[in-house]
Each structure stands twice: as structure tokens, then as C-alpha cells.
Amino acid sequence: MHIGGLLKYSLIDYPPHISCVIFTAGCNFRCPYCHNPELAVTGPDTRHLSRDEIMDFLVSRQKYLDGVVISGGEPTLHPDLGGFCADLQSMGFLVKLDTNGSRPEVIQDLVENRLVDYLAMDIKTDPELYNQYIAHQADAAALRSSVQIILESGLAHEFRTTCVSPLTTRETVKAMAELVTGADLHAFQHVQNKKVLNPNFFTGQKRVPSDAQIDEFQTIMAGYVKKAIIR
């Protein structure tokens, strides 16, 4: 597993738990607004932390951290993810996985073997529009499958959407809401567009929905899930 970053302490990534966040490097999507470009596309600016370094850190924080968040990049691309999760759980940590949902077979394996305690999946837009905005080879059926696995997992979970035009509109929110019907939680997130993967996407374009629009998105979503929030 290529680990490209570590946030040593967080109160907001796995609430109500105190956690650290491990960032895996490499992603199969190319979200134009991605604010971790050096993790999404590996290159000279991508860090390389050894597994030993990470394990030494975790041993030193075992008493102080409740959980570990594995984020990215896209963690499910790494074949040793399951083993890593098992190691974390055996150390007494709760494990939260952040995923883009592109690899349902990996999520299924983690669920079946109870190797994660919390699943958070991005829903970036209507699955049928991923090819246009997120990745040329995106598989809408795989995304839908991941959602179903998570909904039926019996594990705590959330779905989240970064609000950016034209991926997040009244119409796409309706499609996303139908997809995640019955979910524990859905969160809309404000886009952070200071450092992004594709700055040209924002140049001369109004990409950031207004607060009133995001409120409307939340109201639509609230009709489909147990709890809908804005972060």
C-alpha cells in the first residue's frame, strides 16, 4: 500500500471519535475539484510513508486514538487494504473507510469479513454522468452496486456529495437521493477550490452553488434518507 499522507489527530473525520487519517496514494477518478491532487495523481510531490513508520506512530497513539480513517486517493485500489484494516482492528482501533465506490467487490469483501466499522462513500453526481465529469471509464453499475452493499451492510455509513456545478443540481440531487434511499446519513459538502486537480474547470465559470441552492439540495435529500446535513 502506498501511503501518501498522515493526519495525526482529528476530531472531525470520524465523529464522535478521536481519530487519525491515513491517506493512500493514487486514484482511478479525476474529479476536477479534487483538493488532494498530489494524492489523486502520484508524482514527485507525492509523499511515501512506510508501513513501519505508520505502525510505529499508531502504537505510540494506541491509548489516545479511538479510530483510524483510511482515505485517499482511493484506498480500495490497494490489494493489501483488507490486511491493513485487520491489523488496525487487532490493535483496538475502529476503522472508517472513505471510498469513491468504484470497486464494489473490495467493499463487499471488507463488509463480509467485518474489516471496517464505518463506510463513507462519495456520490459525486448522477452515476450516469460520471463518464462526462469524473472518469472516462467510470462504471455506473459498479457505483450502484457499492451503494447497495453499503446500505445492506448493517454497518454505520454515510454518503457525501461535494457541491459543484453542474454535477450538483436539483435534477442530479434527485437522482442521487433515489440511489441512497434509506441511508443513515447524507452530507453535502462545500467545495474547496483553492488548490484543485483541474483549475481550468473553475476558470471563468460559476461552479460554486449558493447557500440557498445547497439548502434546497439538503431539503430534497432529507425526503429520502434518515438524516441529511450540510458540512
Ligand code: SF4
Ligand atoms: S476527490 Fe475524486 S480524484 Fe480526488 S481522491 Fe477523491 S475520488 Fe479521487
